[in-house]
Amino acid sequence: MSRLFAVIYGVLAYAAFLASFTYAAFFIGDMVVPKTIDSGAESPMLPAVAINALLLAAFAIQHSVMARQGFKRAWTQVVPRHLERPTYVLAASLLLMLVLWQWRPIPQTVWELHGVAATVLSVTFWLGWAVLLTSTFLINHFELFGLKQVWTYLRGKEHKEAKFRTPSLYKVVRHPLYLGFVIAFWSAPRMSVGHLIFAIATTGYILLGIYFEERDLVKAHGQAYRSYRERVPMLVPFFKASKEQSELAAAAARIDQR
Numbered sequence: 001m002s003r004l005f006a007v008i009y010g011v012l013a014y015a016a017f018l019a020s021f022t023y024a025a026f027f028i029g030d031m032v033v034p035k036t037i038d039s040g041a042e043s044p045m046l047p048a049v050a051i052n053a054l055l056l057a058a059f060a061i062q063h064s065v066m067a068r069q070g071f072k073r074a075w076t077q078v079v080p081r082h083l084e085r086p087t088y089v090l091a092a093s094l095l096l097m098l099v100l101w102q103w104r105p106i107p108q109t110v111w112e113l114h115g116v117a118a119t120v121l122s123v124t125f126w127l128g129w130a131v132l133l134t135s136t137f138l139i140n141h142f143e144l145f146g147l148k149q150v151w152t153y154l155r156g157k158e159h160k161e162a163k164f165r166t167p168s169l170y171k172v173v174r175h176p177l178y179l180g181f182v183i184a185f186w187s188a189p190r191m192s193v194g195h196l197i198f199a200i201a202t203t204g205y206i207l208l209g210i211y212f213e214e215r216d217l218v219k220a221h222g223q224a225y226r227s228y229r230e231r232v233p234m235l236v237p238f239f240k241a242s243k244e245q246s247e248l249a250a251a252a253a254r255i256d257q258r
Helices: 002-029 045-065 069-075 081-102 115-139 147-154 176-186 193-221 223-231 243-257
Strands: 109-112 190-192
Touching (some): 002 081, 002 147, 002 176, 045 193, 069 081, 109 193, 176 193, 190 193
């Protein structure tokens, strides 16, 4: 029964992810769904900014804290190891739903493009989501979202963490998944004040999250990841670091080794 429960729990967590993720794409694109980033009941500017900031902060804190190795070690003393990832996915999905539900639109226009420029941004918007999803499948989509862990548990086998590898897009940038988010968030033919605040806040969070994630990756994979970090750009494809940036990366690597 515990194994059956684990699978049901994992599937429900994955379903919550799919529902919130799909809605979020249309929410940010300001299309199709009932409530979007620029629709719904408006609030005065300052309360709207404050509420939206709190919503994004709650999501960011959960997303970051639960992903850290120290938290995972403590958390798996309470939650079975095979349910740690599905629980993370479920918590993130529920908080994303809260953001989508309670977001306060600030619809004043920052820019609005038409014609070819608008078409290009509409295309890159969906390209961003495609890059994001493709990236998850390249590194094992079902492990990333907790399904592999519960399936392995159902079969009575021990789940083994995936080995470090750099398939396809990961040879171009170290974080194509995050690059997909950034492309999608900024590809707006019409950029509102609320959308701009969302894009700035989430991009800042992504950059901060990369710092902590790479620190964990260096601890997990050692020199293999340090070499990868020196060789492959973080988010901008084909961008070669300057001498000064290379020296900073080397200094950071020495700190990580300590």
